[in-house]
Amino acid sequence: MADRGRGSARGGAARGAGGGSRGGRGGAQAVSSSAADKPKREAILDLQKYMNERVRVKFTGGREVTGVLKGYDQLLNLVLDEVEELLQEPEPRTRSLGLVVLRGPTITLINPVDGFTEIENPFAEQQQ
Numbered sequence: 001m002a003d004r005g006r007g008s009a010r011g012g013a014a015r016g017a018g019g020g021s022r023g024g025r026g027g028a029q030a031v032s033s034s035a036a037d038k039p040k041r042e043a044i045l046d047l048q049k050y051m052n053e054r055v056r057v058k059f060t061g062g063r064e065v066t067g068v069l070k071g072y073d074q075l076l077n078l079v080l081d082e083v084e085e086l087l088q089e090p091e092p093r094t095r096s097l098g099l100v101v102l103r104g105p106t107i108t109l110i111n112p113v114d115g116f117t118e119i120e121n122p123f124a125e126q127q128q
Contacts, residue, residue, distance in 0.1 A: 047072045050112055055080070057102060058109040062088075065097070066113055076104030 047069065056066045057078065067080030083097040 045076065045110070047076075047078075047110070050110075054113040056109075056111050056113055057107055059102075059106045060108055061106075065100070065102070067097075067100070070099075073104075076107055076110075078102040078104070078107070078110075 050069050051071075053069060054066060055069050056064065057080070058064045064086045065080065065083050066086070067083035069078065070081050071079035079099070079101050081099045083100045084094045085097055087093050087095055
């Protein structure tokens, strides 16, 4: 009675002998040669020229920080030092954050601070 419900109805005895040799889950699989021959993908942005330079970073949602770029990866996660967050509300001010790691998927804009001049938006409505 203890064996009732087991066996070929569930595939236990029928699969047991040859299940591993057919390349099922957990079996060793050969690496395709086309995957090994592909050249390494290059990053879209070359941030190397901005290393140890001050950069401004804007995020989805409107937050903005400036800091010295210390590192990055292929997902555009950034490490910034001497970071200051620019807060707009209730009044414009800055907040010092120190060393931070910024997640790449949340970043919308990266630009160097040197040579950057803010201009008025020509498309904004003129207030009279």
